[in-house]
Amino acid sequence: MTLAAKRAATAYAFLAVPLVFFICVRFAPMLYMMAMSLTDWGLLRKTLHFVGLANYAAVLADPVFLQALANTAKYAVFGAPAVIVVSLCVALLLDRVPRGKGLFRLVYVLPYITPVVAVSWVWRWMFQSPPLGVINAMLVAVGLPAAAFLNSPTQALPSILAVNVWVELGYCTTIFLAGIQTIPADIVEAARIDGASGRQVLGKIILPLLLPVTLFLTVIEGIQFLRIFTQVYNMSMQAMGGPLNSTKSAALYIYQKAFTNFEMGLAASASLVLFAIILVVTIAQMRLFDRKLDY
Amino acid sequence: MLFPFFWMLMSSLKDATQIYQMRLLPSRPTLDNYRYIFTSRNSQFPQWFLNSTIVAICTTASVLFFDSLIGYTLAKFRFPGKKIIFLLIISTLMIPTEMLVIPWYAMARAFKWVNTYWGIMFPGMISAFGVFLMRQFMATVPDDLIDAARVDGQGELRIFLTIVLPLVTPALATLAIFNFVGNWNAFLWPLIAVSKPHMFTLPVGLANFSGEAGSDWQLIMTGAAVSMLPLIIVFLVFQKQIVRGIAMTGLKG
Numbered sequence: 139m140t141l142a143a144k145r146a147a148t149a150y151a152f153l154a155v156p157l158v159f160f161i162c163v164r165f166a167p168m169l170y171m172m173a174m175s176l177t178d179w180g181l182l183r184k185t186l187h188f189v190g191l192a193n194y195a196a197v198l199a200d201p202v203f204l205q206a207l208a209n210t211a212k213y214a215v216f217g218a219p220a221v222i223v224v225s226l227c228v229a230l231l232l233d234r235v236p237r238g239k240g241l242f243r244l245v246y247v248l249p250y251i252t253p254v255v256a257v258s259w260v261w262r263w264m265f266q267s268p269p270l271g272v273i274n275a276m277l278v279a280v281g282l283p284a285a286a287f288l289n290s291p292t293q294a295l296p297s298i299l300a301v302n303v304w305v306e307l308g309y310c311t312t313i314f315l316a317g318i319q320t321i322p323a324d325i326v327e328a329a330r331i332d333g334a335s336g337r338q339v340l341g342k343i344i345l346p347l348l349l350p351v352t353l354f355l356t357v358i359e360g361i362q363f364l365r366i367f368t369q370v371y372n373m374s375m376q377a378m379g380g381p382l383n384s385t386k387s388a389a390l391y392i393y394q395k396a397f398t399n400f401e402m403g404l405a406a407s408a409s410l411v412l413f414a415i416i417l418v419v420t421i422a423q424m425r426l427f428d429r430k431l432d433y
Numbered sequence: 434m435l436f437p438f439f440w441m442l443m444s445s446l447k448d449a450t451q452i453y454q455m456r457l458l459p460s461r462p463t464l465d466n467y468r469y470i471f472t473s474r475n476s477q478f479p480q481w482f483l484n485s486t487i488v489a490i491c492t493t494a495s496v497l498f499f500d501s502l503i504g505y506t507l508a509k510f511r512f513p514g515k516k517i518i519f520l521l522i523i524s525t526l527m528i529p530t531e532m533l534v535i536p537w538y539a540m541a542r543a544f545k546w547v548n549t550y551w552g553i554m555f556p557g558m559i560s561a562f563g564v565f566l567m568r569q570f571m572a573t574v575p576d577d578l579i580d581a582a583r584v585d586g587q588g589e590l591r592i593f594l595t596i597v598l599p600l601v602t603p604a605l606a607t608l609a610i611f612n613f614v615g616n617w618n619a620f621l622w623p624l625i626a627v628s629k630p631h632m633f634t635l636p637v638g639l640a641n642f643s644g645e646a647g648s649d650w651q652l653i654m655t656g657a658a659v660s661m662l663p664l665i666i667v668f669l670v671f672q673k674q675i676v677r678g679i680a681m682t683g684l685k686g
Contacts, residue, residue: 146512148589164525167536245434253618255636256657260441275455316680368620389531409532
């Protein structure tokens with residue numbers, strides 16, 4: 139055996155277990171899922187029948203699924219931009235703080251690294267109606283009417299969305315701060331010497347240079363919000379995505395179809411619909427960004 | 434930003450009557466809730482704590498070994514199909530967990546992995562994200578060092594373990610922290626993979642406990658505080674690595 143062949147053999151030996159893993163635990167399940175979405179698969183059922191696209195038709199005709207999709211869209215369309223804007227502002231402000239960066243860091247990264255389940259319950263406690271909820275107590279104290287928050291079909295989704303913005307803030311702020319630090323100081327310096335105002339430096343230099351980071355975060359956060367599950371599960375009554383399905387996300391719908399109703403075929407097709415949406419949105423965002431980054 | 438944590442902590446120090454008084458600080462702080470969570474015979478939190486620790490440590494150890502091995506192989510070996518293998522692994526990052534949990538569950542049932550540690554752990558034993566990270570770092574290991582060891586007649590696996598791995602410890606630390614945190618916090622799959630309460634991980638246990646605790650908010654808040662404790666310690670100790678890790682993955686992705 140030549141030396142090169144020997145090396146290649148070593149490489150294949152090193153990769154053997156990982157390849158088996160990725161095939162068995164990632165690719166095969168995905169294909170299995172696609173196949174099963176075309177059957178009447180159910181955990182309680184003994185036989186399996188091919189049903190064509192009937193599951194897709196059933197799922198897309200289910201008003202609850204359509205509402206879950208609409209809710210998911212709301213989470214993504216309002217949530218992702220909100221995180222980006224807020225974290226960008228926080229990062230720009232923090233960049234100017236001369237001292238105590240470590241402490242601030244603790245403040246904004248903590249929500250991101252703590253368990254979402256714990257965080258969800260803490261907020262659920264704070265969102266309680268008077269006299270229990272601390273947020274309502276504050277509202278009343280300053281003379282505002284108490285709000286229903288998680289108990290109201292119109293306020294529950296924005297409440298959960300706000301919590302997730304608070305959670306994701308740490309991640310985005312950290313990345314923005316790192317992005318700001320990669321901007322060469324002499325560019326900013328040169329602009330200042332040429333008489334650019336603080337606002338001009340921000341608008342003409344810093345923000346355009348942060349564009350790639352912003353676009354990256356938009357994609358990541360878009361996906362995060364499209365997949366929202368744990369928050370909704372823990373912040374709605376009986377983990378049902380209520381009140382009146384008003385907070386139910388697509389991921390929660392899939393979970394309930396599969397593991398409460400055991401309608402695996404339906405859940406499979408619903409999850410492929412979600413996957414397709416995530417894929418299309420991601421690709422569309424990347425396309426858009428490629429064009430913007432060209433100049 | 435920090436108020437929710439503060440409120441959680443204060444609520445956990447109140448008893449069942451104080452919890453309904455809207456006071457910032459508990460008038461008579463008590464550790465009874467913590468005593469209940471840790472020592473009561475009705476509380477399964479110690480068991481859940483143990484389960485989460487086992488799961489997070491085992492998966493992290495496996496991810497560290499395999500991801501660095503894959504990263505090393507992809508960065509330092511020449512062989513046919515290398516690029517395709519890398520792309521295959523990275524493309525799995527696109528597949529959302531939500532889609533995979535159903536076939537994973539079918540698999541776990543078929544192999545009788547439901548309600549076992551292995552059942553909770555198997556989908557996360559290797560992380561495609563970590564492969565990406567480690568491959569970047571392995572590229573910085575000097576080839577001369579590896580070749581010198583080969584000339585000395587050392588075995589390939591030995592070279593990897595004794596020469597290459599010590600050179601990439603910062604990357605390993607970053608990957609370890611991220612993976613530990615990710616596994617400690619994981620919810621969707623552990624929720625599905627386990628149905629027996631004594632096998633719950635901490636987040637699943639907390640969700641279940643809180644759902645049943647009704648109006649015992651002081652206990653729910655204590656449970657939440659306990660489930661955060663290890664992460665807050667990890668964060669305080671490894672602050673720099675965590676922030677660097679987030680920044681690195683963000684800017685290179």
